[in-house]
Amino acid sequence: MKRRAFLKAAMKGAAAATLGGGTLAALTRGGVQAAPGGPAVERVAFPQGFLWGVSTSSYQIEGAVAEDGRGPSVWDSFSHSFGRIANGDTGDVACDHYHRYAEDVELMARAGMQAYRFSIAWPRVLPQGTGSVNAKGLDFYDRLTDALLARGIQPWPCLFHWDLPQALQDKGGWTNRDIAGWFTDYALAVTARLGDRAKHWVMLNEPSVVAIFGHGTGGHAPGMTGRTTCLKAIHHQNLAQGTALAALRQAGGKGWQLGTVLSLQPSWPVGGLDSNYPASLMWDAVWNRSCLDPLFKGSFPELLAAEFGAIARAGDLERIRQPVDFLGVNYYSRMHQQPDPGGLFGTGYGSPPEGTRKTGMDWPVEPDGLSEILSDLQESYGNPPVYVTENGADYPDTPGPNGQVDDGDRIAYLRGHLLAAAKSIDEGCNLKGYMAWTLLDNFEWAEGYRRHFGLVEVDRKTLARRPKASYDWYASVIRNNAVPVA
Known part of the structure; x- marks a missing residue:
């Protein structure tokens, strides 16, 4: 199906659904007793072996930015530049995961989480981006990996989640094609140390987002x-x-599963207007297809082919098109686009359909957009094995009288998206697992600490961890391998 026709069909189907749950009753597969003698709770079950976990990233939680030989990253430099981050926040301390990782692993274990996608800080391993490996930096990830395995949690290291060494940025960073070799050397160094225990390796996190917001x-x-x-x-x-990917496959780590993570957000024309379709298709090409098409098809998206062709060299697409054992999908909401002459690509964000609920960051709550993405991967990209590697929401959490955050809005958000995921599995999408974003309230990039995505609250003064109601709810989902309809 052509992209335009697919988009119209998806919009028609979504318009027929009540946002967040009007059609969810059709997904119910039977009652499950909540407790012996308790009321029956209608749940949607997931396939046996479905993987449940959580994701974080190094700069957002680790802290310890100047300890054990770590070099500065671009986010250290950026956050210390006046006016860049809300409230002047930085990741200098973050959640102090570097020192408190054992406590955080225990929180995962208590919830029954089976996988943890974390990122390796490139400047902690190679302070100058290249050259000699900092053994103390890798020692931390050794300790973390061993702690996870001791509690029965699969480590899923991600090699790059935005914190590029500043030393490489000084050489042009991602605008310098030599970085392909720098990154590969780094990947080989990390996997050589941890690859005897860590078997699932993520190359990048959200390359289009890094490019659009960091370089556009x-x-x-x-x-x-x-x-x-x-x-x-x-x-x-x-x-x-x-x-x-090619170098790691040649290295031939025993039992390695190699993949990457993309942010995939359907791009819709504001109001469904034909006049807004060109903008939505252009933004889809930038955000989604610029990474999907080279990886799975060995081609550039048509709308950007000339511009990418002016940048690329002979043989680049062959180097990019490598087999992956899995694709990680980060999904939060759709992107509603309209023409904007001042926009980077002539497009701009507009309003979602009237009545659409929104998160604390004013992002639309559109669970059926996840189904749309998974269906598109099934139809257009060969239905690769997929894991949702980020999905979550910011809300202005407030502790109740008992001190716990009763974050019903977050629970509703997660429930809606998990029900959409279950629906996609029923329709043949090759979805293998789900990792919530995120374990802890953390440094939310340019938003600093004023945004809260965590299942666990972090006191900014003491750094004490307090599980929210959503933490307990997610633990119940994992325990039952099923999500309650209401």
Whole structure:
């Protein structure tokens, strides 16, 4: 099905559904007793072996930015630049996961989580980005990996989640095609140390987001701007990913599963208007297809082919198109687009359909958009094995009288998306697991600490962890391998 026709069909189907749950009753597969003698709770079951977990990233939680030989990252530089981050916040301490990782692993274990996607801080391993490996930096990930395995949790290391060494940025960072080799050397160094125990390896996290906000609009580190700069950053991340995948396959780690993580958000025309379709298709090409098409098809998206072609060299697409054992999908909401002459690609965000609920960050709550993404991967990209590697929501959490955050809005958000995921599995999508974003309230990039995505509250003064109601709810989902309909 052509993208335009697919988009219209998806919009028609979504319009027929009540946002967040009007059609969910059709998914129910039977009652499950909540407790002996208790009332029956209608739940939607997931397949046996479905993987449940949680995701975090290094700069957002680790802290310890100057300990044990770690070098500065672009986010250290960016967050210490006046006016870049809300309230002047930085990741200097973050959640102090570097020192409190054992406590955080115990929180995961108590909830029954089976997998933990965390990221390796490149500047902690290679302070200059290249050259000599900092053994003390890898020692931390050794300890973390062993702690996870001791509690029966699969480690899923991600090699790059935005914190590029500043030393490499000084050489052009993702706008310098030499970074493909720098990244590959780094990937080989990390997997050589941890690959005897960690078997699931993620190359990159959200390359299009790094490029758009860090190299196009300038709102994220390293704060660069420009359309060509953005496309260079996308292409060179794709190139680094493909080069590393090929090198790691040649290294032949026993039992390794190699993949990557993309942010995939359906792009819809505001109001469903034909006049807004070109903008929605262009933004879809930038955000989604610029990473999907080279990886799975060995081609550039048609709308950007000429511009990428001016950046690429002969053989680049062959290097990028590498087999992956899984694709991680980060999904939060759709992107509603309309023409904007001042936009980076002539597009801009507009309002979702009237009545759409929103999160604390004003993001639309659209669970059926996840189904749309999974269906598109099934139809357009060969139905690869997929794990949802991020999905969650910010809400202005307030502790109740008992001190616990009763975050019903977050529970409703997670429930709606898990029901959408179950529906997609029933329709043949190759979804293998789900990892919530995120374990802890953390440093939320340019938003600092004023946003809360965590299942666990972190006191900003004491750094004490307090599980929220959503933590207990998610633990129940994992325990039952099923999500309650209400």
